[in-house]
Amino acid sequence: MQNKIIRVLLLLTVVVSLTGCSVIEGIFKAGMGVGIFIVIAVIAIILFVVSKLFGKK
Known part of the structure; x- marks a missing residue:
């Protein structure tokens, strides 16, 4: 039971961190533009x- 909880928490951590990276990537692309x-x-x-200033008058 505890092994399943650890796997679910690990999967949740990976999913949250990957979406966070894509959000940061979008912010930097917009900032660069x-x-x-x-x-x-x-x-x-x-x-x-x-x-x-230097053109013909």
Whole structure:
């Protein structure tokens, strides 16, 4: 009886830890996408400002 309880608890621990890893993976993927977007936006703003400063008037 105690052996079955240990197996069920072990299985439950594995299932919970695997779903937790996939959740963390999704968070990091979303964070990476947002980070790339912000970097591109900042570069675009810098290029816009530089073109306005040194462009033809």
